[in-house]
Amino acid sequence: MQGEPQVINRPLGRLLTRASGKLVHPDAQVINLGDRFFYTLTRGLAFCVIFLVILLVLDLFRGSWEAIRQFGLKFLVGTTWDPVARQFGTLPTIVGTIVKAFIALLLAVPISIGSAIFISFYTPKWLRPVISYPIELLAGIPSIIFGLWGLFVMVPVIRVLQVWLKANFGWFPLFNGPAVYGVGVLAGSAILAIMITPIIAAISRDILLTVPRTQIEGMLALGATKWEAIWKVALPYARTGLLGAVILGLGRAIGETMAVTMVGGNSFDLIHSLFDPVHSMASQIASEFAEATYSLYVSSLIYVGLVLFGITIIISLLAQLLLWRLSKGRIAILE
């Protein structure tokens, strides 16, 4: 290293420091060979993570290359998915995925943020874990189990609801689909909403608990009711983080596979009503891949995977940036 040796005024724990890209140390001779080795080893493992991500992207591109060359970006707006005619276009599934995810958000966001507010502000401290622990627990249940429950318990209920809606509100365009299936956009959205509610609720609660108590107490001291303090102070304060939580939920809803495959209805046609069955991108891959018989078919499915990956990674980046800014990476998103 050139120039004057730096005075390292840091905890001894950071014995090794990096500057100008090289491993340096105030007294280079002290460095233990084992340390150098260990440093290189763990750095290699860290690079491993980066390498895996690069490999993932490369693999997806390589796998879908044939379809990309064949269809280009028209793949994204094509509406026919016909393996027999070798024509592949995935607009209906993209629309299906996004519609399902947004209806799910519409259902889940008020409920989950409402619960988060209740747990953070209206529940006495000793009672909080009693309510929030089950929610955290349920965020960890495998999606296949939600799918099983959805298929055998929720879908029959939805079918009854659909028949009733169609009989009474059939003039409304959204309710003007085939009411007999049960499976479809409505069922898919409902199961997604149930699955992302605990996730959004758990993260939102963590974020709302970071609102400084003094701010709320200040409002109360000014004579505000509790709800006014929450609405005018706590929620604006936590806005960024709550948005991050919602976007994270959106990402989960878009990438969710098994439950949607089981109750989404899996059709390749564009949807016109809430009752129409439709694939989402993930369920399309899940149900077709093992049966794809020629390479363009496989390649098209991997292309769908690439698009799905692109969408979710952008959403995930956005969510992390919002949450990161707020918490400096301390929110555990794994619950």
Next chain:
Amino acid sequence: MAGNTLYGAGTGASRQHYLYRKGIEWLAWIGMLFCTGVTVFILLMILGYVLYQGASYINWEFLTALPLPAGETGGGIANALVGSAMVVVVATLMAVPIGVGAAIFVNEFPSAQLGRFVRFLAEVLTGVPSIVVGLFAYALVVRPLGSFSGLSGSVAYAFIMIPIILITAHEAFRLVPVSLREASLALGIPKWRTILWVVLPVSSRALLTGVVLAIARALGEAAPMLFTAFGNPFWNLNLKKPIATVPLLIYTYATGPYEDWHRKAWAASFVLLMVVLVTSVLTRVFLRGKSNE
């Protein structure tokens, strides 16, 4: 309104406004309570239903016998239980060194950019859909080897586990007091031994919790198994061949046409759910025990 004589006891407009605000407060409270009630009720209902259904179909034969040909009643899922365990164990062997090693780098060798980037990448990776991970493992392992295999399933699971292990391990290392490291270094112990002998043992509990959580998460994933491990109705201990796993078996049985298969799907879900719940509760007790010390 005894407590609010100052403001609330007035008459006319101010009194009316006060009551209006009070009303909003009540409405908000009831609304929030309703939201919480709905969330907890729906989720507990699902949990209860699966446990109830599953418990009524489960028996000893189910856990220890092999599947019978489609349509015949009886038989079990022993091969899927063993298969799931094998695939996950191999995945853990792959994921733990990478996850923990990278976490050591991120926390113990603070470098301005790389460490933070890796940590950020891990957070983003938790958002990658599991079906995409399956495609990745397919292209990486299944295609070159020319057949579906348990090994490719392990690769997919490992990919799901790495970010979880990395993040929890990083958080665990962060909680180790600097003074402990300093004490060790002051004794002349090199940094790498300090990490292996001081930092790792001190954080071992939280570390283990992270690994167990990652395993629990992977165990329930069916999507990445669809075209990697693929499933297998027979007994198989060879990781180079297709192998049965529990979540995929639930999918196959639930979407199949037989009444008996549906019952088996419930029973298998019961097993899976018990594993997840027990892990979750145990890790929580484990961590709480630590914080009480």
